[in-house]
Amino acid sequence: MIQSNNLSFQYTKTGQVFGFPNISLEKQQHLLILGASGIGKTTLMHLLAGILKPVSGEIIINQTALTALKHRELDQFRGRKIGLVFQQKHAITSLNVIENLQARLFFSKKPVNHNKIDALLSQLDLLEFKTSKVNALSEGQLQRLGIALAVIHEPQVILADEPTSSLDDVNCKIVIELLLKQAAQTQAHLIVITHDHRIKPYFQNTIAL
């Protein structure tokens, strides 16, 4: 269950005040958040991930009020319960594919299960690149690694920032279907924040910023 009420945010004391619509998702429901460039989509994603603290309002994820957590508790909560698919690829370039996944599990304090890692890499068509260095991967492979890094620790919420906007129609379909499949496998909520209207048909719940 995810709920947000009366969320607002300001980057600086005299800067623009961002107000966000309330979110209410029941178990396993997904959400598409649409909005034009600069409207505050990434800001909202960072609030939902606990990276930014709202000026007012509250966010509750499966009985935990993010807004009541202290800095360290919030970091732990994010590390264990949230999976982030970033706009920019964020794998560690000095490590290979499997080492990146192991590092992610280490930071989440989750055990390394090699069968699970192989199964995920296989689903994402990355198994043969398991020992490849990140900078040897293609753009599409890097994007799929981004998804693997977001879901390997089986988060309760997958937050994806513009995962499809730079993709052609074929790859857009592949990526959104992969994200939905991963969410279904771990019974996670999937929240996609984007200006890409092509993925609207995949979501029952939509909010426009």
Ligand SMILES: Nc1ncnc2c1ncn2[C@@H]1O[C@H](COP(=O)(O)OP(=O)(O)OP(=O)(O)O)[C@@H](O)[C@H]1O
């Ligand atoms: N760290 C920051 N300090 C001050 N202003 C910021 C900061 N980050 C973002 N902003 C401003 O806040 C507004 C919203 O930014 P945000 O990145 O949330 O928009 P967005 O809807 O995700 O845009 P895009 O689709 O172009 O990525 C923009 O005007 C941006 O310049």
